[in-house]
Amino acid sequence: MINWHSPTLEAAEGTALVKLVHVLAGLYIWEFILYLDYEYSIIRGTRKFTWTSLFYVGCRWCTLAAVIIQLVGFDITDGINCQVLVIMTFLFAYLSFLFASSLVILRIHVLWEHNRAVVALTAAILLINTASFLYNAAISRGRWAGNICQINHLVDTKASILSEFSADLVLLVLKLVGILRWKEARQKFGTWRLLYSEGLTWVVVFTLASVPPVVFIILNLNDPMNRMFIVPGMIVMSIGAVRMHRGLADRAALGPQAGAVDAKERFIQTTIHTTGSLPPRYSERGTHVAGDKVSQLA
Known part of the structure; x- marks a missing residue:
């Protein structure tokens, strides 16, 4: 039988955790740099600025900050207060979750x-x-274990991790049901095809980001294993949320270049991109009513 609390095994798992975070940090930084032109296009004014752009930028930059703080906690030990690193990690990880969730929630509000x-x-x-x-930040205590800034008894935050899992699950269900309640989504054409695909994509994102941390925190094998999939989950959720936002924004920005798109599809794209609600149910009335609602999605 494996003794998960063996110092030798915990040290090996700690090393594996450090390597995993370094690999994923490199992937995220590559992803971050790859799409910096999106922010740059907003600054230059070539892309329309909407207030949802703040959620997009906040999600990307807060995730980057959380990743860098994790690397500092693994690579720099001299003169660094581990407790401060723990609090800053919780802060930026929470903000990353908040902005990613907000991008999803905006779609949910529109679909409903x-x-x-x-x-x-x-x-x-x-x-x-x-x-x-706030509860996690108050009870969490950091300590140096070798060259790693560890969080003492991460299992004490189990209630919070289960809460976030439940929240993500509710948002997933609301998003899927919100899409399927529209006849156009079931027909899956044009922008509706994109929204429908987003719903299926978010199932994968949810599974990869939320399930592993919950499983391991419930198993409570040891502190390194409890922590193993939290950073990967944050990165997966962040990338998934911002990519969905970019996908809809880029489609709307194509305008007439989108190809053979009829007037109804052009109206959907323009309305969603401009400020935030779906067009009224013109498909059920057989008429187009422009300007009654504005979009907040992209």
Whole structure:
């Protein structure tokens, strides 16, 4: 039987954790640099700025900050306060989660036509997760274990991790149901095909980002294993959220260059890109009503 609390095994797992985070940090930094032109196009004014762009930029930069802080906790030991690193890690990881969730929630609000019950539910989810973050930041204690800044008894944050998992699950269900309740999504053409694909993609993102951390925190094998998939989960969720945002924004920006797109499809793209709600259910009435609602998605 494996003794998961063996010092030798924990040291080996700690080394594996460091290597995993370094590899994923390199991949994320490559991804970050690869799409810097998106932010640059907003600064230059060649891409329309919308307030949702703040969520996009916040998600990318806060994830980058969390990744860099993790690397500092693994690679630099002299003169560094481990407790400060732990608090900063929680802070930027939470902000990354908040901005990524907000990008998803905006789509949910639009797909549900700003239904008050749905808006209240998503607001409650954000408040609960904010409370969990404050609790984790208050109880977490860092210590140097060799050359690694470890979080003592990460299992004490199990309630928070389960809370975030439940929140992600609720958002996933709301997004999928919100898409499928529209006839156009079931027909899967044009922008609706993109939104439908996003819903399926988010199932994969959710599974990769949220399930492994929950499984290992429940198993509670040891501190390195409890921590093993938290950073990967944050990175996967961040990349998934910002890529979906870029996908819709880039499609809307194509305009007339999008190819053979009929007037109805052009109206959908323009409305979603401009400020944030889906067009009224013109397909059910047989008429187009431009300008009644504006979009907040891209």
